[in-house]
Amino acid sequence: MENEGISSNSNEVPPSQPLQSLSISPQPQLSLKERYDLIRSIGEECIQEDELERLLANKPNIVCYDGFEPSGRMHIAQGVMKAINVNKLTSAGCKVKIWIADWFAQLNNKMGGDLKKIQVIGQYLIEIWKAVGMNIEGGGVEFLWSSEEINSRAHEYWPLVMDIARRNKLPRVLRCCQIMGRSEQDELSAAQIFYPCMQCADIFFLKADICQLGMDQRKVNMLAREYCDDIKRKNKPIILSHHMLPGLQEGQEKMSKSDPSSSIFMEDEEADVNLKIKKAFCPPKVVEKNPCLEYIKYIVIPWFNEFTVERKPENGGDKTFKSFEDLVADYESGQLHPGDLKPALAKALNRILQPVRDHFINDPKAKDLLKRVKGYKVTR
Numbered sequence: 181m182e183n184e185g186i187s188s189n190s191n192e193v194p195p196s197q198p199l200q201s202l203s204i205s206p207q208p209q210l211s212l213k214e215r216y217d218l219i220r221s222i223g224e225e226c227i228q229e230d231e232l233e234r235l236l237a238n239k240p241n242i243v244c245y246d247g248f249e250p251s252g253r254m255h256i257a258q259g260v261m262k263a264i265n266v267n268k269l270t271s272a273g274c275k276v277k278i279w280i281a282d283w284f285a286q287l288n289n290k291m292g293g294d295l296k297k298i299q300v301i302g303q304y305l306i307e308i309w310k311a312v313g314m315n316i317e318g319g320g321v322e323f324l325w326s327s328e329e330i331n332s333r334a335h336e337y338w339p340l341v342m343d344i345a346r347r348n349k350l351p352r353v354l355r356c357c358q359i360m361g362r363s364e365q366d367e368l369s370a371a372q373i374f375y376p377c378m379q380c381a382d383i384f385f386l387k388a389d390i391c392q393l394g395m396d397q398r399k400v401n402m403l404a405r406e407y408c409d410d411i412k413r414k415n416k417p418i419i420l421s422h423h424m425l426p427g428l429q430e431g432q433e434k435m436s437k438s439d440p441s442s443s444i445f446m447e448d449e450e451a452d453v454n455l456k457i458k459k460a461f462c463p464p465k466v467v468e469k470n471p472c473l474e475y476i477k478y479i480v481i482p483w484f485n486e487f488t489v490e491r492k493p494e495n496g497g498d499k500t501f502k503s504f505e506d507l508v509a510d511y512e513s514g515q516l517h518p519g520d521l522k523p524a525l526a527k528a529l530n531r532i533l534q535p536v537r538d539h540f541i542n543d544p545k546a547k548d549l550l551k552r553v554k555g556y557k558v559t560r
Contacts, residue, residue, distance in 0.1 A: 212236055215272040222265045223420040224395055227405070232418050235389055244269050244420075245388035247279030247326075247379075250301035251290035252558045254308050255435045255443040256479060257425040260532055263314040264482050265392060265422060270320035277386050280305075283326045284378065287371040288360050290558075295327070297556055304549040308446045311539035311546070312532070324386070333385070340381040341374075347410050348403070353377060356400045380404045383417050395421045396434070423478060426471045428460040437558055444475075447540050447550060450530050457526040462518040467508050472518070472525055477504045480528045489516065489524040496520075 210218070215236055220226055235242060246266070248258065269276050280302045282295060291297040306323060310316055330337045345353075356376035357363060383391055383404045391401045401419040408416040427435050427442035435443035444453055462472040480487050481504055488500045496515060501507040510516040540546045 210272065218268050218272045219274070219390075219420065222268055222392065222422055224423040225398070225419070225421045227402075227419040231416070232390070232420075235418060239389065242274045242389045243387055244274045244276045244390040244392045245279060245383060245386050245417075246276065246392045247281050247284075247382065248305070249281045249285040249288060249290055250298050250305055251285050251288075252301065252437040252556070253553060254305050254446045255437065256446060256475075256529070256533075257435060257443070258305075259308050259312055259446040259536070260479050260483065261422065261425070263309060263312050264479075266314055266321060269390075269392065270315075270318070274320070274390070276321045276392075277388065278321060278323050279382060279386065280323060280325045281379075281382075283330065284375060287375050287378075289369070289371075291556055299325075299327075300549060300552055301556070304546075304553045307539065307543070307546040307549060308536055311536040312446070313535070326382070329385075337381060337385050340384055341377050343411075344380050344403075344407055345377040347407065348377070352403070356403060359397050359400045361396075376400050376403065380407060388417055389415075390418045390420050392420045392422070395424050397421070425474055425478060426469065428456060428471050430461040432471075444529060444533075446533065446536050448533065449537070450534075453529050453533065454523075454526045457522050457529070460522070462522060464518055465512055465514050467512060472521060473508070473511065475525060475529070476507065476521075479532070480525065483532055484528065487524065487528065489520050490527075491520045 216233055219232065219236075220229070226232060246262070266276050266278070282298045282302055285291065285298045285301075286293050286295050291301070302325065314321070350373070353373060353376050354368075356379075357366065357368065357372070359379060360372060360375055362368060362372065379397075379400045380403045382388075383401070391397075391404070393401065398419065398421050401417065401421070405416045405419070408414075424434050425443075426432055427439070428444075429442060432439075432442050437443075441456060441459065444456055448456070457472065460472050462470055467473055476487050481501075486500050486502050487507060488498065490498050495517070499510075499516075501510070507516065511521070540550045
């Protein structure tokens with residue numbers, strides 16, 4: 181991704197200076213099993229677990245890859261969940277390469293295909309990760325702009341893309357459209373046919389041992405493993421797919437940047453967070469597909485290692501839950517009511533987000549980036 185040392189008048193272009201990195205310093209005292217458990221805890225799915233065990237046992241410098249399209253404001257899953265996951269990977273001794281897919285956003289017609297706007301958004305996203313607590317010391321994380329890296333090593337990249345394209349039939353590539361937030365039924369541009377072949381190539385171009393992306397990116401990661409079979413490559417990339425947080429309204433399978441009520445954004449004001457959580461779907465005694473409980477499971481408890489509910493004595497008094505399982509037991513039984521859970525959730529989220537708000541108020545560069553990003557119209 182992006183370098184934080186760019187002046188505000190040059191932030192239309194990706195940085196050419198050495199890239200700053202984000203990390204928690206590796207902890208060499210972790211045992212092999214502890215490192216495995218920490219890395220494995222990130223994934224809702226891991227393909228394959230035995231390969232991950234062998235990788236940890238045999239390779240000292242493991243490279244993990246994660247990427248994103250700079251396409252608008254950042255929601256809390258992309259901001260906080262990614263920070264949690266990256267910090268787990270670096271503390272397990274991995275190197276994390278985060279791919280700012282500016283060219284991919286352009287191919288996918290984000291920001292109307294305006295690359296300068298896309299790159300401003302990329303810089304804004306970096307500012308958020310800096311502020312929320314992805315540690316920027318120690319060299320465990322590297323942000324790389326796709327346009328810059330591909331241009332500098334075009335002789336490596338394009339033959340790889342061409343070979344992947346040559347070995348796959350069009351229907352197989354079209355099945356990967358989900359990675360762009362599209363369906364096979366959508367009317368796709370020719371540019372969007374390039375996209376899966378390029379994303380598949382990224383994995384090899386970045387020399388990634390582990391692909392750490394969302395479940396929605398699974399199909400193209402599987403394409404990369406199939407490509408290894410085609411070229412008789414023994415060491416396949418391991419796929420570690422994290423959970424996708426749902427939207428806050430009933431029936432919303434995922435958050436949407438085009439629907440502000442569907443998610444908490446990283447620079448939402450305290451009142452916005454309170455209102456969105458107050459209006460969120462949260463049926464009493466129902467855990468399944470309850471977005472408020474998912475926020476607690478995947479954001480609040482991993483962040484604070486606990487979840488505290490403040491209640492009047494007649495409603496059971498204050499209680500701190502040290503595990504999600506304990507909370508589920510109380511919620512399903514009706515001992516914990518949505519009326520008490522929601523204010524506690526909003527309070528916890530606001531505690532996480534306050535340093536981000538402060539950064540965008542107090543840092544002139546960050547303030548300017550946010551103002552510009554808020555002025556951009558989100559396009560599909």
